[in-house]
Amino acid sequence: MAKGKTVFFCQSCGYESAKWMGQCPGCREWNTFVEETVISSVKGSSKPMVQRREEPTLFSKVTSEDSLRISTGINEFDRVLGGGIVTGSMVLVGGDPGIGKSTLLLQMCLLLASKNHKILYISGEESLQQIKLRGDRLGHFGGDLMMLCETDLETIQRVIERTRPELVVIDSIQTMCKGDVSSAPGSVSQVRESTGVFMRIAKSQGVTVFIVGHVTKEGVVAGPRVLEHMVDTVLYFEGERHAVYRILRSVKNRFGSTNEIGVFEMGQAGLKEVLNPSQYLLDGRPEGASGSVVACIMEGTRPVMVEVQALVCRTNFNMPRRTAAGIDFNRVNLLMAVIEKRLGFSLSNWDAYVNIAGGMKLNAPAIDLAVVAAIISSFKDFPVDEKTVVFGEVGLSGEVRGVSMAAQCVQEAKKLGFKRCILPKVNLAGLGEKNGDIELIGIDNLHDFIQKIRL
Template sequence: MAKGKSTVFFCQSCGYESPKWMGQCPGCREWNTFVEETVVKSEKKSTGRVSERRAAGGPVCLSSIETKDEERLDTRMEELNRVLGGGIVPGSLVLVGGDPGIGKSTLLLQVCQKLAADGRSVLYISGEESLKQIKLRAARIGEFSDRLLLFCETNLELIRETIEGSRPEVVIIDSIQTMYNENVSSAPGSVSQVRESTSILMQLAKGLGITIFIVGHVTKEGTVAGPRVLEHMVDTVLYFEGDRHASYRILRAVKNRFGSTNEIGVFEMRETGLTEVENPSEFMLNGRPEAASGSIVACSVEGTRPILLEIQALVSRSQLTMPRRTAAGMDYNRVSLLLAVLEKRLNLHLSGSDVYVNIAGGIRINEPAIDLGVVLAIVSSYRDQAIDEKVLAFGEVGLSGEVRAVSQASQRVQEARKLGFTTVILPEVCRQQVGRVDGIRLCGVRTVADAVRAIS
């Protein structure tokens, strides 16, 4: 090995460093995550230009620190503002992840368009596309202000000099896996490069008070490629989800130091770019079949927003020794649990049937409040009896067949009333809390048997 070089093994999940390969990472306890990289032992250039401008001083008392509410930058996209917690916080570092072709670059380019139209200086740095490619995509979106500057570069030292020279208010890095630091010998996209590049960008964001959006590719498991420490370094982590063959897109926050992590934003992909969906419930219920068995509407709450969605179930006789079980849009293990509850508490013979459960529209929901809707959809398909299309259900189902209370019951009922539903099946405890609502009948249930009788 050449002088000044050494081999180091990094964990791809947490960034743990080891001089030798290990099957299990001591840091995160994951198996087979170590990768080998060659590191050049050389004197690194200082990356602290920005930190030199910070006021020097020792520890200070907490009570002596003066704070004031910083004005957030309005993106003029209400769905994005909602997910970010009210807008862009100056000096923050935001990571945007998603599958290839899902629309990450399009979303950020539209953000640049609206910010530049408001007189904000924006710098879009691309390491994957040429200036002409960006121009072609921008032409489909609309007109752009001259406040938006484009720069195609992957050398992080040149990028830092450009940012320090132009001092934009918002910077887009597309993508972090293409950036490289000359002081790190490994290839772009490696654990070392991603970690060092993010560290420099974080210093720029905090030192200059600018907001930096970082685009990150995802692995086949759906997580951002690179070390897990990348998500710990940034202030906000956003995931852009959805089927790229469908028109909808879901923007979800999984980490946010300046707001809630329960909010989602709904967008629709069109020829002219992404369009905000102001009423996701109406969007999700569009095209719902009439008088079809195995279909019911449930209500889930994402952050402060109730969303109505259609739950579909199909139960058919199986010719297989082990019947097939499929869940799309919700946890497979949760569906298996609910099937066991129906088998035990209602004596439904589902062990010889194939069961398919789907949340229409492609959205993925993990809230237990949709349990009651899943149960009623399965029973409806099993008996081949359609449920009234004006009926909505929500509630958590326990192992003994009881229907448990869920949060924000009043908001769910009001959303159902707004969209024209006349009957809501909900836990008895929630019915007592909600009280009486004009124009809608509340049917409180204590067990799944009571819920099944309510739709018979």
């Protein structure tokens, strides 16, 4: 038997070291090294990832006919994937426990199997009876869907070679184990080796592989960071576990747009598509309430309307409290400092709570102007017109900067019946002051914004 040795792996980037170090030299993260025992005779990494030709091929002679996309039968899922499934690709789906990763993939498998696609669903966490019970709740589907409960990689490889499926689902990668790697399933070594095996299967045999990955408490996929670099597409399933809505977000896609989102509603019969997320997120919006402002941001190629809520009240403590949900906490503090410095509002003795209604998590700078409007509206206890939509980036000197794809945001606001849109003046060129039934108001800075919005 080959002799084992102890090495240390970085859980963030997969960096390997003979001794423990406090800071990883590769990714500069602290306290990420874990100790594992590996077999020195393992040479799986020396195998070629892709079968190579002896002679190079001219780029002009390469055809893309073999990379036609296959529709999953779920329009929102197809949107996030970039138009459908690319043959031979490898997709990683991550998310919190119970968020609906397995339900979404099983729903996709049932729909594809009903269209005469050969699917293999491999589970290392559930029995066949448990998967069957979950599948029966999704509806009655026919077709060629094969199920396998197995965690040994060698057995899985033999089954894939024998059955020759078009698509394979691995649920989950943390349960897979390779016999010649002595570490426990879910460790850095096992996850890296398992992903390498499935990558070779996908690229050499043209099999599309979907991998379910667990996430850590920080919200990133558990295991080495190299896992995300190896796959073609990385999707994150977001949303509160006890809420009915779910957001599928693309953070890496070699075959489509990144930061694309798909919105789903969790029900008794599985996940249901939300074809108009703007209307869905704005349902239940209060009328005539201060601190409530509607903003429009771009998620990939889709404009999404969201409600920004703010509550500003006098503090009872020596230090005012600041809370942000759905938006970066430091960004809220920065915008409040700009309000206090450039507009003269004294917020140092006031608590501030900012929330993005609907559970959306936003990082786009186009949300800045709506956050400023909501804070000032709550501070002065004066409501903003409910038929007004606001978007724009706010700089440290109080200027309002332009945002990308403003025309799409205006069209979305017009489609939902808004009468007025306040946007950066640089985006007003080419749109005109009147666009159909919606009035467009361009602004340069926050002083101009306060006058136009009548706060």
